[in-house]
Amino acid sequence: MVTDSYDPPADFELSADEMRALGYRVIDMIVDHHSSLADKSATAFSRRDDLERLLREAPPGMGSDPESVLATLERHVFSNIMYCTHPRHFAWVPGPSNFVGVLADALASGVNVCPGTWLESSGPSQIELITTEWLVELCGLPAGAGGVFVSGGSIANLTGLATARQIKLGASMDGAVIYTSDQAHSSNWKNIRVLGFRPEQTRLIPVDAHLMLDAAALSDAVDEDRRNGKRPFCVIATAGTTNTGTVDPLDAIADVCEKQDLWLHVDGAYGAAAVLTERGRALLKGMERAHSLVLDPHKWLFxxxxxxxxxxxxxxxxxxxxxxxxxxxxxxxxxxxxxxEVNFCDRGVQLTRAFRALKLWMSIKVYGLDRFRAAIDQGISNAERAQDLLQEHGSFEIITPAQIGVVTFRYRPPNCSDDDLNQLARSMFDGILADGHALLTTTVINGQTVLRLCTINPRTTDEDIRSTIEMIARVGADSYSSGDGARE
Ligand SMILES: Cc1ncc(COP(=O)(O)O)c(C=O)c1O
Incomplete structure (x- = not known):
């Protein structure tokens, strides 16, 4: 792994020629990876013991030739990942990414920009201001709204909920109550805990048959808490749940919040970007009434x-x-x-922070918003197409229909009990992982273990969807015949 001959510069300063050679080599690695992706397995994974053997070492006192370090990376590190940008990666929420965004990250890191304060980074801060305001406008929030880029949906949710706590509760959290459904993303539960709320300060509002938070039940729960002297203050609604893509009834929830003087936090980490499309905008109606709204550009803004x-x-x-x-x-x-002028450190927890706005700004400038709109629309259509093909196949049962890019289903051989089908879905995941043609994961809906496709990658072709469904059916038949779904 280590070569003897490399003598790194004492001040970390490579010569211009060395920087170029190494930089071009890295770009080649990225481009080669990207352009060969569709022909590769969608996932690769090794056990810890194997990776320990390959990679564990004490921190090396002596440097090594960067080429040999890159070779180690290529051979043992990047060869052991689920490829989130792969056109047949349908697991959780894929990260389709885009090359302009990748280069923007390289630029932000290469120039080492820190838009924590205006004085340090006025140009980058202006870009962050403009880009967050583009999102304000696209989401239909009013003038005077604004935002901040953070690491992802989890921390964006934390930022929104910390703001709700400050604005609605001030210094005391005593008696405060926060409301959401069991379909809210787990980051919200983590954040509620991190912010210091106790379990008895949360209410789980039931969902209806479509897994949407029940606004009438919410209103009743708030009334009851008020009667009991509590301080209802915040509702977390989801604009595109991770499990099924379901959008909570945002307008009805916003009505309750307005009437009851509650903060409406909308977690649109997954689904809010669909507002760029006509179909998404109709589904997301009411999102613009949020007090805080989360949206994840590393998901559906590529x-x-x-x-x-x-x-x-x-x-x-x-x-x-x-x-x-x-x-x-x-x-x-x-x-x-x-x-x-804006010090972005005043809008969130981080002082030193990366110039994340650059990638979104540069991608929108280079591709134009219309391309984003079409790509998101295609993601919505792909889930509908997958649903049609699953139904045509005859071996599957749709559990939740295609909703903004997510469809859930079960492989359903005859004469299987619910328990058998649950077990079968879990063992099918092993078969899918071993097959590698495509990647999808399981989740649980109303006690049923189901398979789930999230189809937001614009590089996914009709053939990718078709061949993935064939693969799932093959894995299902194999798992069933090997007895993984026990028969009645
Ligand atoms: C609805 C929702 N909220 C929050 C998150 C968390 O986002 P992140 O993983 O970027 O922290 C996710 C992730 O999938 C999500 O789907």
Whole structure:
């Protein structure tokens, strides 16, 4: 792994020629990976013991030729991942990414930009301002709304909920209650805990037959809490659940929030980007009434990891929740016009932060929003196409229909009990992983273990969907005949 002859520069400064050679080599690796992806297995994975043997070493005192380090990466690291950009990666929420975004990340990192304060990075801060405001406008939030880019949906949800806590509760969380359904993403539960709410301060509102949060039940639960002297303050609704792509009835929930003076946090990490399309906009109606709204460009806006976004309908709420003014940062305020200029460290937890806005801005500039719109629309259509093909096949049962890019289903041989079908789906996952042609994962809906396809990658072709369904049916038949789904 280590070559003897390499003598790295003492000041970390490679010569211009060395930087170029290494940089071109890295670009070649990225392009080769990308252009050969469709012909490769969608996933590769090794056990810890094997990777320990291949990669474990003490931190090397001596440097090694970068070529040999890249070779190790290629051979043992990048060869052991689920390829999130693969056209047949349908698991969880894929990260389709795009090459312009990849280069933007290289640029942001190469110039080493830190848009924590305007003084440090006025140009990049202006780009973040413009790009977050593009999202404000696309999501239909009012003038005066604004946001911040963070690492992803989890931290964007944390940012929104911390803001809700600050604005609605001030210094005391006593008696406060927060409402959501069991279809909300787990990051919300994690965040509720991180923010210091106790389990008895949360209410699980039932969902209806379509897995949508029941707005009437929400209203009743809030009334009951008020009667019991509690302080209802926040509802988390989901615009595109991770399990099924379901959009909660946002308008009805917003009505309850308005009437009951509650903060509406909408987790649109997965689905909010569908607002760019006509079909998505109709489904997401009411999202624009959120007090805080999360959207993840590293999902359905095709950006490389990581970038999430939290928008709030009055941007001053973020500053009220997160700004701190230590003496060592006084120049970043005193020398600025703070009525116009923005220190993005005041809009979230991070002070030193990456220039994440660049990739989204550059991709939108290069491809144009219409291309994004068409690509998102195709993701919606792909799930509908998958549903049609699953139904035509005859071996499958649709559990939840295609909804903004997600369809769930079961392989359904005759004479199987529910328990058998659950077991069969779990063992089919092993078969799918071993096959490698495509990747999809299981989830549980109303106690049923189901298979799930999330079809948001615009590189996915009709043939990819067809061949994936054939593969699933083959794996299902094999698993069934080997007795993994026990027969009655
Ligand atoms: C609805 C929803 N919210 C939040 C998240 C968390 O986002 P991240 O993984 O970017 O932190 C996800 C991830 O899939 C999601 O689907």
């Amino acid at each position: 950006q490389p990891f990581d970038i999430g976004c939290c928008l709030v309908r009055d941007v001053r709420w973020l500053e009220e929740s997160f700004s701190e003014h230590p003496e060592y940062l006084q120049d970043t305020r005193d020398k600025m016009d703070m009525s116009r």
